[in-house]
Amino acid sequence: MTLPQALNLANLLFFAFIANLPLGFLREPSRKYSLRWFIYIHLSIPFIIFIRLAYGFGWDIIPYSVLCAVAGQIVGGSIYRRSRK
Helix, strand or coil, X not given: CCHHHHHHHHHHHHHHHXXXXXXXXXXXXXXXXXXXXXXXXXXXXXXXXXXXXXXXXXXXXXXXXXXXXXXXXHHHHHHHHHHCC
């Protein structure tokens, strides 16, 4: 992997994590499996896919971007719970 590819991958994974922080924060008080909960979980996916395709990455990057997105959701939900104590 060249340096520009590595930087593009870092940008993609950083975006996946950072974009899901506020979504996880907003998702936490929502009723589980409601429309709002579903939207907050999936709202960033089209943007992550667009960035992945724009950078020319294949299917092999998807597990890493999903992992970063889930981590952002978890951390965002944790921030919400800590702010309510």
